[in-house]
Amino acid sequence: MFFLGIGFLILGLILAIVSGIWGLVQAFSEGTLWGVAYLFIPFAFVIFYLTNWSQRKIRKNFILMIIGLILSLVGSGALGNHITNNFVVNSANIPENPTITTNSENTAKNIETTEVISDPFIPSINGSEITSVVSIFF
Numbered sequence: 749m750f751f752l753g754i755g756f757l758i759l760g761l762i763l764a765i766v767s768g769i770w771g772l773v774q775a776f777s778e779g780t781l782w783g784v785a786y787l788f789i790p791f792a793f794v795i796f797y798l799t800n801w802s803q804r805k806i807r808k809n810f811i812l813m814i815i816g817l818i819l820s821l822v823g824s825g826a827l828g829n830h831i832t833n834n835f836v837v838n839s840a841n842i843p844e845n846p847t848i849t850t851n852s853e854n855t856a857k858n859i860e861t862t863e864v865i866s867d868p869f870i871p872s873i874n875g876s877e878i879t880s881v882v883s884i885f886f
Contacts, residue, residue, distance in 0.1 A: 753826030760819030767813040771796075774806055
């Protein structure tokens with residue numbers, strides 16, 4: 749399943765990239781504004797394909813781009829499934845270790861005996877210092 753996922757992902761990415769570049773060439777062949785919009789404006793390529801849907805070469809390129817997207821999504825889904833099944837540790841499969849104990853009673857004692865340390869920077873700021881800093885800038 750791993751190699752099938754890699755194959756789908758790579759094939760889909762190559763197909764989507766090549767059809768995207770070919771669509772850019774087609775957009776520039778229709779007009780300079782279409783090419784610039786295809787290149788720089790998000791989702792302008794969809795408008796380009798919808799307005800020129802009657803042309804067979806443009807329709808074919810859009811379908812190839814969608815097929816490439818679907819193949820790459822299927823490949824990445826297969827890889828995600830493979831990674832989840834083989835590399836993610838399931839907590840139910842972790843064996844119990846008798847040497848590890850919970851330390852809740854020690855933690856509670858430490859919290860009770862810990863003294864509070866105040867922030868050394870809080871007492872140094874008062875209203876007069878803030879107004880003097882503000883008056884320097886304004």
